[in-house]
Amino acid sequence: MNPKLNIKGRGAQKNTPNRFFELSHEVRDDFLEYCQKEGELVNKTKTQYLNVFPKTIVNKVTSPDVGMSYSMNMYQGCEHGCIYCYARNSHEFWGYSAGLDFERKILVKKDAPKLLETLLKKKSWKAKPIVMSGNTDCYQPAEKQFKITRQCLKVFLKYKHPVAIITKNALILRDLDILKALAKDNLIAVNVSITSLSEDTRRILEPRTTTIKKRLLVVKKLSENGIPVNVMLAPIIPSINSHEILPMAKAVSEAGALSIAHTIVRLNGAIGEIFTDWIKKTLPDRADKVLHQIESCHGGTLNESRYGVRMRGEGQIAQQINDLVLLARLKYFKNKIMPTLNRSLYEPNKNDQLKLF
Numbered sequence: 388m389n390p391k392l393n394i395k396g397r398g399a400q401k402n403t404p405n406r407f408f409e410l411s412h413e414v415r416d417d418f419l420e421y422c423q424k425e426g427e428l429v430n431k432t433k434t435q436y437l438n439v440f441p442k443t444i445v446n447k448v449t450s451p452d453v454g455m456s457y458s459m460n461m462y463q464g465c466e467h468g469c470i471y472c473y474a475r476n477s478h479e480f481w482g483y484s485a486g487l488d489f490e491r492k493i494l495v496k497k498d499a500p501k502l503l504e505t506l507l508k509k510k511s512w513k514a515k516p517i518v519m520s521g522n523t524d525c526y527q528p529a530e531k532q533f534k535i536t537r538q539c540l541k542v543f544l545k546y547k548h549p550v551a552i553i554t555k556n557a558l559i560l561r562d563l564d565i566l567k568a569l570a571k572d573n574l575i576a577v578n579v580s581i582t583s584l585s586e587d588t589r590r591i592l593e594p595r596t597t598t599i600k601k602r603l604l605v606v607k608k609l610s611e612n613g614i615p616v617n618v619m620l621a622p623i624i625p626s627i628n629s630h631e632i633l634p635m636a637k638a639v640s641e642a643g644a645l646s647i648a649h650t651i652v653r654l655n656g657a658i659g660e661i662f663t664d665w666i667k668k669t670l671p672d673r674a675d676k677v678l679h680q681i682e683s684c685h686g687g688t689l690n691e692s693r694y695g696v697r698m699r700g701e702g703q704i705a706q707q708i709n710d711l712v713l714l715a716r717l718k719y720f721k722n723k724i725m726p727t728l729n730r731s732l733y734e735p736n737k738n739d740q741l742k743l744f
Contacts, residue, residue, distance in 0.1 A: 394487065398468035398594050399475075401664055402484040403657040434466055436529060439481075439494045444502035445517055452698045454648075455551070458521025459503065461535040463494035465523040467555065469593045470665045471622055474522045476656035485657035490595075493529050500538035507546045507737065514733035516549040516576075526556035528595065540565045547572060547732035553619065555580035555593065557601040560608055570614045573729040578648075579606050580619040583628045584635055591669050592627070603642050610643025615725055618644045622652035623708050625680035626673060632708070636715035645723045649712045651684050651700040659689040680704055 394400050445459045464478055468490040475485035483492050496502075506512055519525040525536040543550040544565055552559065552575070559566075559577070569575035581602050583589050589599055597605075609616050618639040623629050636647055654662045666674045678689070684700035685691035691700075699709055 396594055397490050398470035399486040399661050400668055402486040402488055403660050405479045405484055434491045436493050436495050439496055440498060441496060444499045445506055451694055455518040455521060456515050457517045459517055459519055460522045461496050461499045461525050462523050462529050464489050464492055466490055466493060466528045467524055467593055467596045470662055471652050475658050477522055486661050495533055499535050500542050503539050504542045507548055514548055514730040516551050516728050518551045520553040524554050524556060526554040526558040530558055537562050544568055547736040549574050549728035549730055551576045553578040555596050557597040557605050559605060566614050567612050572732055573726055576615050576728060577609055578617045578619050581635060583631055584638060588628060606639055606642040606644050616644045617646045617648060617725055620647055620649040622650045624652045625704050626677045629708055632711040633715055636719045640719035646720055646725045650698045651705055651708055652681060653685060653691040653697050654689040655692055
């Protein structure tokens with residue numbers, strides 16, 4: 388492929404058809420050639436922010452493979468553009484593509500803080516950790532403008548309710564003041580995603596994310612301020628970052644992380660087509676090797692959906708990856724443990740809040 392036709396600064400290089408739509412369109416080669424000759428852009432890459440108004444913001448998680456009971460997402464779609472992101476498929480529910488649309492059409496839920504507080508004020512609600520970014524990163528670039536995540540953290544602090552965060556953006560350090568206040572009562576845990584120690588790998592896998600150096604700094608700063616950090620070495624992709632498991636574990640442990648978790652990449656739904664297109668354009672010399680190794684971890688398919696197997700995989704390569712992570716835990720996290728979040732303060736604090744009205 389002519390590099391001039393690459394969509395720079397984005398992970399996906401195409402818009403896949405939406406499975407819920409009867410009709411679809413394709414970009415023809417003669418149109419691509421015309422754009423190249425005329426010096427015109429094939430795709431408009433500017434990010435759009437679109438306001439949406441859901442009735443609720445907290446979702447119950449029913450999957451047995453995910454270590455959370457409730458999640459909330461302030462944004463749908465994610466400008467980070469991680470090529471492997473499992474959340475891409477959810478964009479189809481909103482009428483968009485899991486490809487480029489996922490990265491450049493960001494749905495913004497400005498009412499999230501209000502909806503969260505409405506939930507926490509309910510007499511029937513019992514304290515259970517709610518994970519921000521169960522689907523898309525709550526500290527993606529949109530947060531710098533809208534500050535919805537910061538507002539939600541203030542609500543959690545007000546009601547002394549436990550909360551966890553998953554992110555790969557250094558913007559989280561902006562909210563260190565609130566995180567420290569939550570940590571005083573053991574109400575916060577942070578999961579930082581680190582998939583490589585190589586900037587070259589990071590740039591192609593996660594084009595609009597913060598640098599690895601800054602992510603390690605996030606782990607260090609949070610840990611120094613008493614905020615417990617788990618690092619997500621996820622996903623592990625054979626022949627791309629699988630050789631980095633031990634070095635990554637060592638680096639994050641030295642930065643102060645208390646634990647690590649991992650998954651083996653799975654390319655469900657439209658992500659299989661998006662990833663295959665991307666790797667053949669980005670890493671053509673090893674594309675087939677990587678795809679076949681991913682398939683070998685998932686019963687010969689890219690699209691893995693079996694509970695209990697989909698996150699850890701099966702077969703020789705998957706076993707090697709899982710064994711390396713186990714070794715990393717024994718070597719670098721032997722005397723470390725993530726604390727259990729405090730649920731005891733919410734109920735009396737909620738009652739005190741209600742007495743004010």
